Amino acid sequence: MQTASVFSFHGGIHPPENKTQSLRLPLGRPSLPTELVLPLGQHIGQSSRPLVNIGDKVLKGQTIAINNGFLSSFLHAPTSGTIKAIEERPIAHPSGLSDVCIVIAPDGEEKWSTLTPLQDWNTLSKTDVLAYLAEMGIVGMGGAGFPTQVKLQGAHKHPLTHFIINAAECEPYITADDMLIREKTIELVLGIEALQHLVEAEQVIIGIEDNKPTAIAALNKVLSDRLSNIKVAVVPTKYPSGGEKQLIQLLTGKEVPSGQYPADIGILCQNVGTCVAVHDAIHLGQPLISRFTTLTGDALKAPQNVEVLLGTPIQHLLNYAENDSKKLKRLVMGGPMMGFTLDSANVPIVKTSNCVLAASKKELPQPAPEQACIRCGMCEQACPASLLPQQLLWFSKSQELEKAEHYNLFDCIECGACSYVCPSSIPLVQYYRHTKSSIREAREAAVKSDLAKQRFEARKARQDAEAAEKEAKRLARQKASASKSSETKKVAPKAAPAAAATTATPAGDDSKKLKIDLAIAKTKLKKLQKQLLEAQENEHTEEINTLQLQTSAQEKAVALLEEQLANAVASAPAPVPKAPASDELKKAKVDVALSGTKLKKAQKQLAESPDDAELQAKVAGFEKELADAQARLSKLSADAPASSTAATSAAPKAAVSDELKKAKVDVALLGVKLKKTQKQLAESPDDAELQAKVAGFEKELNDAQARLATLTDQAPAAQPAAANAGDELKKLKIDTAIAKAAVKKVEKALKKAEDLNSPELDTIRQQLKDAQQRADDLEKALANPNTTAPSATPTASSAPAPSQQANADKQRKIDLAIAKAAVKKAEKGILVLQEQGQDQAQIEASGLPDKLSAARAKLADLEAKGESPAATPNNAETTTAAPDEAALKAEQIKKQKIAAALAKAQINKLTKRLADSPQDADSIQLEITAAKQKQQDAEAQLTQLQLAQVTPSQDNTQENR
Amino acid sequence: MALLRVTSPHTQRAGRRTSWVMLMVILATVPGIAAQTWLFGWGTIINIVIAGIAALLSEALILSVRRRAVAFFLKDYSALLTAVLLGIALPPTVAWWVTVTAVAFAIIFAKQLYGGLGNNPFNPAMVGYAIVLVSFPVPMTQWVGAHELLASGAIPTFTQSLQAIFQHLPNIDSYTMATPLDGFKHKNELSSAAAFNTIDALQTASLNSWLWINGAYLLGGLMLLWLRVITWHTPVALLAALAAIAGAFYLIDPNHAATPLFHLTTGAAMFGAFFIATDPVSSCTSNRGKLVYGAGIGILIYIIRTWGGYPDGVAFGVLLMNFAAPLIDYYTQPRTYGHQKAKKGLKIGEDN
Known part of the structure; x- marks a missing residue:
C-alpha cells in the first residue's frame, strides 16, 4: 500500500454531500420483481441483437442478446425465467423515449446456466481475455456504458503510465461505489489485478475522495495484506473530481488534450464497478447481470444501497425503499448534478444506473426564475x-456559434458546476447543450450542402454531356436519313437484292456489337450512378470520390460508344425497298401478328416453367419466325414507299399511311418484347443468351424505328389521295381503339397492383404510360391524316372542281365526326381518371385535358369550315372560282396550322418523355425527329399556302411571325 | 404523480442570488458611508436617499415602458446599488436636482436603454457621475472640508445639509473647501513640500479625513472579497498600478510629484478600486482580463489626476476601460483544460 501525490484542478464546487442518508442501512437485496425489462441498448454504441424468442426459457446468466458490431455489447438473463416479450418499453433515457427491451418473467428458481470461469486468464492471450469480457457483457459502469473491451483495446495504443481506478464518486447523494468498495474490497482488488495484467500500466492508482474513510480503510487493509503495489490516492472532496479528466489531472497533473482520449496520453480509467464486474466474469464466470445502485432522497423512508438485478423496474425499488409517493416530486436517475429526470418509475435499472434519487419538493425545489446574467464570474471560478x-x-443566447466554438464550448463536460453557482439561476448547461447540438447540426448541414453541391455539379455535367451527345446523334441521324433518302430515290430498283443482305453486312454487325456494348456500358453507368447516389445519401465521403471518378469514366465510355454507334448507323446502308405487293404485305402482317401471339404464349409458358428446354426451343423458334415475318414485312413495307413514289398520283391507293401504321405497330411490338426481355434480364443478369436477345431486340426496334422515321418522312411526300383518307381513318380508329383498350387494361392492372401494394407497381405504371403514349400517338396519327390529306389535295389538283369540292365536303364531315368522337373520348378519359380518384395533377400529367382542348379546337375549326363550304358552292356558281379558291386556301392554311401545332405538341410530349425515361432515348429521339419532320413539312406547306395567298391571310402570317 | 422534468443540475447553491450579490455590495459600503457621514455630515446619506428614490422611480418607469415585470427587476437591487454608489460619489452638499439628474441618466440611458441589467457596456453610476461633473462643474467640486480647517469650525448639521441640498445655504462656502487632490492639482509651481505646508487642503487634518474614508472603503472591499462577491484581481491590479506609476514619477521628480501613499489614500482610490471598477457587467470577465482592466484604470487615474482637467480620474478611467473591456476579453481568454495554450483574439476556425 502506497499513497500517491495529489494535484488539483481549476474550479469545482462543494455542494451539500447528502451521502449519509443512504449509508445508514446495510446493503439491501430486493426481491425478484414480477418482470425484468432489459433494454437492448444499455451501452454506448449499437443496440444488441436478441438471441431469444418470445416464450423461450432462459437460465440465469444465459446470453439473450449478442453484440451488434464493434461498439456494442452482450446481454444476459439476470435470472431464470421465460421470455415474455421483446417490445418497445419506456427506458431510462434523458429523451424519455422508448426502446426495444427483452422482458423476462422470472420463474423464481434463480437457476444458473453453467458457469465457466476463466481459470487460466493469466496464461491465455490477452485478445482471448478481452473477447471473453465482451461476451460477459461488461461495460463501463461509471456512466457512459462504454464497452470495456473496446476501452482496453484502445489503451494498447500507447504504453500506459497510469491505470486509474475511479472511486471518487463526487456526485452528491450517490454512495453505490462507496458501498461496493466496502462490501467487495477483495473482489475489487482482484478485478483491478486482472485488468492490470491486461493493460500492464506502470502504476495503478485508486482515486478516492476523502469523504469515504471506511472504504479507504478497507481498501488499505486489503492492499497491505496482499502487499500490493496498487496506490490509493485520497483526493479532497470537490465536485467534479470524479470526472475522468479531472481525476486524471488530480492524480497525474496531466491534462487530456482537447478532442483526445486518456489513452492518447497513456492513461486508462476504469470505474470500481467495472473492476468488480471483471472479477466476477473472470473468477466466477458470472456475466454482468446485477449492479450496486443507491436508492436515496427524501421521498424514501428507507434510503439505502441495493444490489439489484439489471432490468428491475424502478418502481419495484422505490417500493422496496418505502417510497412516499406524496412526497416524490422529482425522480432523478443518477446524481443531482448530472442525472436526468424520469417521467415515471416504470423504467428499468440498466448497467449504468448508479443512483435513483427520489426527491421531495423541499429537497430539490423548482429552479428559481432565470435572471439576467451580471457576468459576476462565479461560474468562471467554478468551471x-x-x-x-x-x-x-x-x-x-445570440447564437454566435463560431464564437462559442472559439471559446471552446466543446470542452464543456456539462458537469453543472456553473449552473449550480449561478446567482441568476441561469440553466447554463442547458444553453450549452443546445448550442452544441446547434453547432453539430450546422456542421452536418454544411457537409450535406457540400455534398448536394457536388451532386448538382455532377448532374449538370452529366446533363450537358447528354445534351451534347444528343446533338451529335441528331446530326448523325440527319446525315444518315439524308443519304438514305437520296439513295432510296437513286438506286431504288438496283439496290433491291442488296437490301436482303443488309443485315449481313459488316456495318450492320458492327453497329449491333456497338449497341450491345453501349447497352452494357449504360447499365454499368446506371449502376454506378445509383451507388454514387446511395453513398452520397449515406455520406460515405471516401466512397463518393472513387465512385464519382468511376462514373465519369463510364460516362466517357458511353459517350464514345454512342459516337461510334452513330457513325456506324450513318455509314450503314439503309434497307432498300423492293417492288410492292399489298397482298403480300397483308400476309406478312398477319404472319407477324400470328407469330407474335405464338411467341407471347410460349413466353408466358416459359415464364411459368423456366427450366423447360423444349419450350425454350419453341420460343426461340417462334422468335425466329417472328423475326423472319417482320423482316419480310419490313422489306415489303420498305418497298411500299418506293412504289408509292413511283406511282404517285396514278395509284391513289398507295398505302403509305398503312405502312406507317404497320411500322408503328412493329415498333410498339418490339418495344414490348424488348421490355419483357429486359425484365427477364434484370431477374437473371448473368444470362448471356438473354443479353444477346435484348441486344437483338434493340437492334430490331431501332431498325423498325428507323423505318418508321423514313416512312413518316415520306408520308407527306407520298400525298395520298383524298379518297384514301377514309380507309386510313378506319384503320387508325381501330388501332386507337386497341391501344385504348390496352391502356384501360393496364390501368386496371395498376389499380389492382395499387390495392395489393405490389412491387410491380412501377413497372405497370411504366406500361400504362407507354400504352397511353401509344394511344396518344395513334390519336395523333388519326388526326394527322385528316390534316395531311386535305393539305395534299390542293397541290394535287390545281384547279378546284365540283367533284373535288364534294369530296372535300365529305371529308370535312368525316373530320367533324372524328373530332367530335375525339372530344368525347378525351372527356370520357378525364372522367375515368377522375373516377379513379386521381388528382388534378395526375390528370393533367396524362395529357388528356390537353388532348381535349386540342380536339375541341379542331372541332370548332371544322364546324366553322363546314359552314363555309356550305356557302362556297353557291359562291362558286355565282361568282368566279378565284374567291372560292381563296376560301379553300384559307381553310387549308388553318388546317396546316393545326397540323403544325399538333406536331409541335407531339414534339413537346416526346421531349418530356425523353426527360422522364432516358433509357428509351433512342426510340424517342427517332419519334421526335419524325415529329419534327412532320412539323417542318406542315409549316413549309403552310408558308407555301400563305405565300400563294398573300393578301387575304396577311394578318395571319403577321400574327404567326 | 406529476414528476418534474428539468435538466441537470438539479440543485443550486442556496441563497446566493443576484439580489444577494447586490445587497452585499450595498452593505459593504456601510463603513465608508459611516465614515463620510462622520467626517462630512449627513449630506451623503441624504444624497443616497434621494438617489435611491430617483433610481427606483426611473427604473420602474422604464421597465413599465419596456413592458417588463417591474417588481421582479426592482427586487434585484441593482438600481439601488447604482443609486448608493452615486450618492457616495457626489459631494455631500450638492443640490438635489444634480443627484436626480445623475441617477436618472445612469438608470435610463446608461442601463435600461442598453437592455437593462447585464447589458450595459458602461458602468451606469460612473456615466451619471461623469454627466453631472461635465454639466455642473461648480457644485460638483464643492466638498465639505475637515471641520478643523473650516471657517465655520464645524461640519454642516442635518438641517444645514438638508437646506444646502434642497434650498440654498447662504454660507455654504464656510463649510466647503478643496479636496486634497484638488489642492495638490492647483499647487501650480509650488514644490510638493511647499504645497503640503501652505495649502489648506493638504493639511494633515484634511488628508486624514480622506485616509479614514479610503480605509473604510478598503474594509468594505475586503468584506466583499471574503464573501467572494468580487475577486482580488481588479482592485489589486488597480491599486498596484496606481501605486507603481505614482511611485515611478515620485522617484523621478519627488519635488513635484505626490507620494504613492497620497494617491492611494485620497479621492476615490479605494472606493473606485473595490466598488466601481469591480462592476462585473461592464468590466472584463477572465481573471487575466481583470488584471489588465484594473491596471489600465489605475494608470488612467494617475494620468487624469496629474495631467488631466479634473482633480480625480476614477470615473473617466473606469469609463475608458469599459470601452476596452471587450477587446481585452478577446485577448485574455484563460487556457482551457486540455489545450496547449490560451486562445487569443478571435480567429474563428483556428483551433488551439
Missing part, C-alpha cells in the same frame, strides 16, 4: 474546464 461560462452564455 473545472477553465472555460468562460458567462461568455459562452452570451454567444449561446
Whole structure:
C-alpha cells in the first residue's frame, strides 16, 4: 500500500454531500420483481441483437442478446425465467423515449446456466481475455456504458503510465461505489489485478475522495495484506473530481488534450464497478447481470444501497425503499448534478444506473426564475474546464456559434458546476447543450450542402454531356436519313437484292456489337450512378470520390460508344425497298401478328416453367419466325414507299399511311418484347443468351424505328389521295381503339397492383404510360391524316372542281365526326381518371385535358369550315372560282396550322418523355425527329399556302411571325 | 404523480442570488458611508436617499415602458446599488436636482436603454457621475472640508445639509473647501513640500479625513472579497498600478510629484478600486482580463489626476476601460483544460 501525490484542478464546487442518508442501512437485496425489462441498448454504441424468442426459457446468466458490431455489447438473463416479450418499453433515457427491451418473467428458481470461469486468464492471450469480457457483457459502469473491451483495446495504443481506478464518486447523494468498495474490497482488488495484467500500466492508482474513510480503510487493509503495489490516492472532496479528466489531472497533473482520449496520453480509467464486474466474469464466470445502485432522497423512508438485478423496474425499488409517493416530486436517475429526470418509475435499472434519487419538493425545489446574467464570474471560478461560462452564455443566447466554438464550448463536460453557482439561476448547461447540438447540426448541414453541391455539379455535367451527345446523334441521324433518302430515290430498283443482305453486312454487325456494348456500358453507368447516389445519401465521403471518378469514366465510355454507334448507323446502308405487293404485305402482317401471339404464349409458358428446354426451343423458334415475318414485312413495307413514289398520283391507293401504321405497330411490338426481355434480364443478369436477345431486340426496334422515321418522312411526300383518307381513318380508329383498350387494361392492372401494394407497381405504371403514349400517338396519327390529306389535295389538283369540292365536303364531315368522337373520348378519359380518384395533377400529367382542348379546337375549326363550304358552292356558281379558291386556301392554311401545332405538341410530349425515361432515348429521339419532320413539312406547306395567298391571310402570317 | 422534468443540475447553491450579490455590495459600503457621514455630515446619506428614490422611480418607469415585470427587476437591487454608489460619489452638499439628474441618466440611458441589467457596456453610476461633473462643474467640486480647517469650525448639521441640498445655504462656502487632490492639482509651481505646508487642503487634518474614508472603503472591499462577491484581481491590479506609476514619477521628480501613499489614500482610490471598477457587467470577465482592466484604470487615474482637467480620474478611467473591456476579453481568454495554450483574439476556425 502506497499513497500517491495529489494535484488539483481549476474550479469545482462543494455542494451539500447528502451521502449519509443512504449509508445508514446495510446493503439491501430486493426481491425478484414480477418482470425484468432489459433494454437492448444499455451501452454506448449499437443496440444488441436478441438471441431469444418470445416464450423461450432462459437460465440465469444465459446470453439473450449478442453484440451488434464493434461498439456494442452482450446481454444476459439476470435470472431464470421465460421470455415474455421483446417490445418497445419506456427506458431510462434523458429523451424519455422508448426502446426495444427483452422482458423476462422470472420463474423464481434463480437457476444458473453453467458457469465457466476463466481459470487460466493469466496464461491465455490477452485478445482471448478481452473477447471473453465482451461476451460477459461488461461495460463501463461509471456512466457512459462504454464497452470495456473496446476501452482496453484502445489503451494498447500507447504504453500506459497510469491505470486509474475511479472511486471518487463526487456526485452528491450517490454512495453505490462507496458501498461496493466496502462490501467487495477483495473482489475489487482482484478485478483491478486482472485488468492490470491486461493493460500492464506502470502504476495503478485508486482515486478516492476523502469523504469515504471506511472504504479507504478497507481498501488499505486489503492492499497491505496482499502487499500490493496498487496506490490509493485520497483526493479532497470537490465536485467534479470524479470526472475522468479531472481525476486524471488530480492524480497525474496531466491534462487530456482537447478532442483526445486518456489513452492518447497513456492513461486508462476504469470505474470500481467495472473492476468488480471483471472479477466476477473472470473468477466466477458470472456475466454482468446485477449492479450496486443507491436508492436515496427524501421521498424514501428507507434510503439505502441495493444490489439489484439489471432490468428491475424502478418502481419495484422505490417500493422496496418505502417510497412516499406524496412526497416524490422529482425522480432523478443518477446524481443531482448530472442525472436526468424520469417521467415515471416504470423504467428499468440498466448497467449504468448508479443512483435513483427520489426527491421531495423541499429537497430539490423548482429552479428559481432565470435572471439576467451580471457576468459576476462565479461560474468562471467554478468551471473545472477553465472555460468562460458567462461568455459562452452570451454567444449561446445570440447564437454566435463560431464564437462559442472559439471559446471552446466543446470542452464543456456539462458537469453543472456553473449552473449550480449561478446567482441568476441561469440553466447554463442547458444553453450549452443546445448550442452544441446547434453547432453539430450546422456542421452536418454544411457537409450535406457540400455534398448536394457536388451532386448538382455532377448532374449538370452529366446533363450537358447528354445534351451534347444528343446533338451529335441528331446530326448523325440527319446525315444518315439524308443519304438514305437520296439513295432510296437513286438506286431504288438496283439496290433491291442488296437490301436482303443488309443485315449481313459488316456495318450492320458492327453497329449491333456497338449497341450491345453501349447497352452494357449504360447499365454499368446506371449502376454506378445509383451507388454514387446511395453513398452520397449515406455520406460515405471516401466512397463518393472513387465512385464519382468511376462514373465519369463510364460516362466517357458511353459517350464514345454512342459516337461510334452513330457513325456506324450513318455509314450503314439503309434497307432498300423492293417492288410492292399489298397482298403480300397483308400476309406478312398477319404472319407477324400470328407469330407474335405464338411467341407471347410460349413466353408466358416459359415464364411459368423456366427450366423447360423444349419450350425454350419453341420460343426461340417462334422468335425466329417472328423475326423472319417482320423482316419480310419490313422489306415489303420498305418497298411500299418506293412504289408509292413511283406511282404517285396514278395509284391513289398507295398505302403509305398503312405502312406507317404497320411500322408503328412493329415498333410498339418490339418495344414490348424488348421490355419483357429486359425484365427477364434484370431477374437473371448473368444470362448471356438473354443479353444477346435484348441486344437483338434493340437492334430490331431501332431498325423498325428507323423505318418508321423514313416512312413518316415520306408520308407527306407520298400525298395520298383524298379518297384514301377514309380507309386510313378506319384503320387508325381501330388501332386507337386497341391501344385504348390496352391502356384501360393496364390501368386496371395498376389499380389492382395499387390495392395489393405490389412491387410491380412501377413497372405497370411504366406500361400504362407507354400504352397511353401509344394511344396518344395513334390519336395523333388519326388526326394527322385528316390534316395531311386535305393539305395534299390542293397541290394535287390545281384547279378546284365540283367533284373535288364534294369530296372535300365529305371529308370535312368525316373530320367533324372524328373530332367530335375525339372530344368525347378525351372527356370520357378525364372522367375515368377522375373516377379513379386521381388528382388534378395526375390528370393533367396524362395529357388528356390537353388532348381535349386540342380536339375541341379542331372541332370548332371544322364546324366553322363546314359552314363555309356550305356557302362556297353557291359562291362558286355565282361568282368566279378565284374567291372560292381563296376560301379553300384559307381553310387549308388553318388546317396546316393545326397540323403544325399538333406536331409541335407531339414534339413537346416526346421531349418530356425523353426527360422522364432516358433509357428509351433512342426510340424517342427517332419519334421526335419524325415529329419534327412532320412539323417542318406542315409549316413549309403552310408558308407555301400563305405565300400563294398573300393578301387575304396577311394578318395571319403577321400574327404567326 | 406529476414528476418534474428539468435538466441537470438539479440543485443550486442556496441563497446566493443576484439580489444577494447586490445587497452585499450595498452593505459593504456601510463603513465608508459611516465614515463620510462622520467626517462630512449627513449630506451623503441624504444624497443616497434621494438617489435611491430617483433610481427606483426611473427604473420602474422604464421597465413599465419596456413592458417588463417591474417588481421582479426592482427586487434585484441593482438600481439601488447604482443609486448608493452615486450618492457616495457626489459631494455631500450638492443640490438635489444634480443627484436626480445623475441617477436618472445612469438608470435610463446608461442601463435600461442598453437592455437593462447585464447589458450595459458602461458602468451606469460612473456615466451619471461623469454627466453631472461635465454639466455642473461648480457644485460638483464643492466638498465639505475637515471641520478643523473650516471657517465655520464645524461640519454642516442635518438641517444645514438638508437646506444646502434642497434650498440654498447662504454660507455654504464656510463649510466647503478643496479636496486634497484638488489642492495638490492647483499647487501650480509650488514644490510638493511647499504645497503640503501652505495649502489648506493638504493639511494633515484634511488628508486624514480622506485616509479614514479610503480605509473604510478598503474594509468594505475586503468584506466583499471574503464573501467572494468580487475577486482580488481588479482592485489589486488597480491599486498596484496606481501605486507603481505614482511611485515611478515620485522617484523621478519627488519635488513635484505626490507620494504613492497620497494617491492611494485620497479621492476615490479605494472606493473606485473595490466598488466601481469591480462592476462585473461592464468590466472584463477572465481573471487575466481583470488584471489588465484594473491596471489600465489605475494608470488612467494617475494620468487624469496629474495631467488631466479634473482633480480625480476614477470615473473617466473606469469609463475608458469599459470601452476596452471587450477587446481585452478577446485577448485574455484563460487556457482551457486540455489545450496547449490560451486562445487569443478571435480567429474563428483556428483551433488551439
